[in-house]
């Protein structure tokens with residue numbers, strides 16, 4: 320007799336992360352194999368004509384890709400998922416799968432900047448029009464929906480400036496008008512915000528960030544509701560999307576520890592953000608997990624946790640002083656991307672067209688890693704000393 324399989328639908332999210340994708344393991348090994356495969360051979364001519372086997376061609380799926388796709392869908396609480404070689408590839412593949420010439424796209428003004436560029440160049444060239452909207456528009460989105468609006472695209476919290484969107488209000492208005500709602504759910508890891516329970520049809524992540532979680536692989540994910548799935552799947556397969564097996568495996572591996580990593584990122588980030596908020600050099604801390612921070616009420620209503628990414632606006636100071644702050648930090652690397660185990664700090668100037676960013680001081684985006692928050696705070700203290708010395 321074999322041991323029985325757990326019924327995942329009855330288990331808590333933490334337990335599901337541990338079980339995710341394990342159905343594909345063999346020979347008693349805990350983890351599934353990494354299949355490097357293009358060609359799959361068929362046992363005879365009849366089986367080639369009328370395939371009954373599970374796998375027919377590398378790009379159409381391997382045990383490794385199926386395991387990671389199932390794991391992502393389980394994390395997100397969606398019907399099914401596909402993976403792409405980067406987060407941006409996931410965004411572009413989702414947009415191209417659902418939008419056609421003549422369609423109108425409502426895009427949040429705080430979207431990840433390369434996605435904006437994709438809309439303003441490639442989508443525009445295909446005859447797909449994009450209008451940017453205020454992330455805080457809520458149910459007011461209804462007034463912007465046109466007869467040819469096919470999709471409302473959200474990202475919450477917004478890139479760099481961290482506005483928390485009222486997704487249920489937007490989704491209700493979109494649903495009434497027959498539009499799809501897509502969300503870039505990267506900040507929550509798909510784990511602290513259930514896109515589908517809040518009315519979205521499509522949830523996209525840069526798996527590069529928290530799902531992979533170790534700054535070593537690039538991946539993207541698109542998870543869909545049952546209704547949206549067939550159209551997305553056709554687009555994904557038609558565009559020949561897939562990803563490398565080792566990178567898929569790294570993301571599956573990351574998913575098993577997502578809960579503990581995110582929890583520590585959150586605890587550390589709250590600690591560091593509270594400290595930053597009390598500093599005289601800091602004007603505003605933009606981290607919805609902090610009480611009284613912008614977006615806190617909606618975050619508390621809709622999210623079950625916060626990740627380690629937030630922003631800060633410094634009080635106005637000379638460029639050389641802000642640069643000295645960043646240059647002095649030794650535990651905070653300066654680099655794009657985030658979601659790995661290490662802390663990062665990077666300056667930003669948001670690009671907005673539907674809204675105006677009025678803050679006068681330098682914007683800084685922090686990713687708080689898994690280091691001791693005490694050590695991070697000491698490092699930041701040194702940074703502020705350098706800022707002061709250059710003021």
Ligand SMILES: *Cc1c(COP(=O)(O)O)cnc(C)c1O
Pocket residue numbers: 405406407408431474478503505506524525526527528537538539656
């Ligand atoms: C990083 C990021 C992306 C793009 O992911 P890549 O894997 O770098 O292509 C998309 N959306 C958000 C919110 C991101 O932070």
